[in-house]
Amino acid sequence: MKYSENHTIEFSECDENQRLKLPAMVDLLMQVSEHQLENGAAGTNDLMKRGLGWVVTQYHFDIQSLPHPQEQVVLSTEASGYNRFFEYRDFEIATSDGEALVTAQSQWVLFDIKNRKMVPTDEELMQRFGAPELKKMPRFPRLRAQKEYDSSRKYRVRYDDLDTNHHLTNGHYFNWFIDMFDRDFLKDHVVKTIDLKFDREVRYGETPLSLIKIENEDQIKSYHAIEDEQGNEQAICELIWRKND
Secondary structure, eight states: OEEEEEEEOOGGGBOTTSOBOHHHHHHHHHHHHHHHHHHTTOSHHHHHTTTEEEEEEEEEEEESOOOOTTOEEEEEEEEEEEOSSOEEEEEEEEETTSOEEEEEEEEEEEEETTTTEEEOOOHHHHHHTTOOBOSSOOOOOOOOOOSOOSEEEEOOOOGGGBOTTSSBOTTHHHHHHHTTSOHHHHHHEEEEEEEEEEOSOOOTTOOOEEEEEEEESSSEEEEEEEEOTTOOEEEEEEEEEEEOO
16 A cells, blocks of 8 residues: 655755755654554554554665655655564655656564563554565665774764664764765765664663765775674674766
C-alpha cells in the first residue's frame, strides 16, 4: 500500500550549493512514513502508548539527483514486507512528473522503549498496511568497519539531537559524516549511493568519534564509522560520490 504526498523543497532544507541536505532528506522520508503510519494507528504516539517505537537498522539509498529550493517533489513510501523480527520499508523522492530522484530501502524493528530491546513483528499491524510476509530477507550490502581510518573527530550528543526513542535521530548521523569532508570537496561532489548500518544506540551526553577513510580509485568512496568512547562500533556507513554535473 503506497502512500504519497507533495512537498516543496525549502531553502532551509538545502546546503550552500542549493542541494537538499542529506539530513533533511532523511527527515522528509521519516515524515512521510510517519504520516502513513498515523493514518493506520501505528504512528509514534500510537506505539508509545504500547511502550514501543520503530528503530531502523539499515538503509540503502540510490541518488540520481538532489532537489533544489522551491522544487516541487512527491514523497512516497510503502511497507514492502516483513518476517518474524524485521519490517521493510521503501521510499522515493520524485519530481512532479514522476521521475525518481532518490530511492531507498530500509530495514526496521519494533523496539521496547523501557527494556531497550527488539520485540517480534506485529503481524496484524503489517497486514493493515498490506505488507506481505517474506520467506527470504531482502539483501543489503554487508558493511564492515575498516582496520584503519584517515581521521576522526569527537562529537557530543545534545538534547536537540534526540528523537522520541531517546537516542540520536537518524538524520543527525549524516551531519557527522558530512562534516568530515572539506568544503571544496562538498562543493564539487554529490553523493550517488549510501549504505548505512546501525549497530548500537547513541545516547544523550555520549561523546562518540566520527571516523573517515577515503579511497579514490575507479570511483570516490568514503568509509565512515561512529564509535563510542571505548571504541565500540555504533554505526557504519559507505558513501559513493560523483562529480557535480
